[in-house]
Amino acid sequence: MEVKSYQDLNVTPRILLGPGPSMVSPRVLNAMSSPTIGHLDPEFLTLMKEVQDLLRFVFQTENELTVPISGTGSAGMEAALSNFIEPGDNVLVAVLGYFGERLYEMAGRYTDNVDRIERPWGEVFDPDEIKTALGQKKYKVLALVHAETSTGVLQKGIAEIAEAAHQQGTLLVMDTVTSLGGMPVEIDNWDVDVAFSATQKSMSGPPGLAPLTVSPRAREVLRNRTTPVGNWYFDLSLLEKYWGDERTYHHTAPINMNYGLRESLRLVAEEGLEERFARHRANAEMLWAGLEDLDLSLMVPEEYRLTTLTTPIVPPGVDALEVRQQLLNNYNLEIAGGFGPLVGKIWRIGLMGYSSRRENVLLLLAALREIFANR
């Protein structure tokens, strides 16, 4: 059999202003091209400790069980749900959009008893609504999304929600995929039991790892399981032996991805969390003002708007997809459209990590101005 001779890879460096992946610092890409070594090499074991230490810093936690799960954000979600749900357990999912739907669907693979409460896409919960729902039944797990990437909303009141969950003996599982590294996420202060994220959003690495942190309370729940975890790959009772002191082989850690994550995390630490959040806010505010100058209104009210993802409403008569295509083809800029009930109705503009830069905002606004002027 013959195979065509393909050309050298020649990828156009895009300006990524979508909901992820975000742009990756050259420092991270350089780190990733370091030599691959064994997953039990003493040097790699040292690197694992450093990655865990840095992850605890971005999650603002002392949780010992803080690891990068091998896989994208959805792998983190799968780990966060599967380890704490046994068949027959009651689970409550608070759904605000597409990723809340995914939590609901995924939880249903591990138990038949998943209840949901929901708000229309673009809105958030009053913590009291969640508290009331928690009181209806004895739930093992409450799962929700902190920063909903399908709509651009931030669920507030996490500490209050966590407290209410704990009063009922319920664990809080939280998706911080779009918030971690771009907006405050305070796992210990808020007393969140399980949180997961992804490397390619506000942490600004390539996709491929999913940071996960687990509280001592949740570890106790894991230890008290009476059935094995419903999947083998994400079974934390096995994984914690590789990432803990025993260093027992479970699966081969994606070595070079971990080099990249270490560098992404080092960049976060160098910048400082407060400074990083302030940068995301300043650039988002510049974007919001610029979009409003272009007569675009923003779907989400400022009080619960993400600084990492902005969702302007597509004006009547404008083809959302065509504008995105023009941005990509003529300006080398990627933004995203809406999905589900918001297809064609909003754009999703991410300013995450390395993408959150003043010059990117200025370029996008200039491009949009030109596209609208030429219509």
Ligand SMILES: *Cc1c(COP(=O)(O)O)cnc(C)c1O
């Ligand atoms: C992107 C995203 C995910 C899924 O992550 P993948 O890396 O695409 O698997 C989950 N939750 C939220 C909020 C996201 O934005």
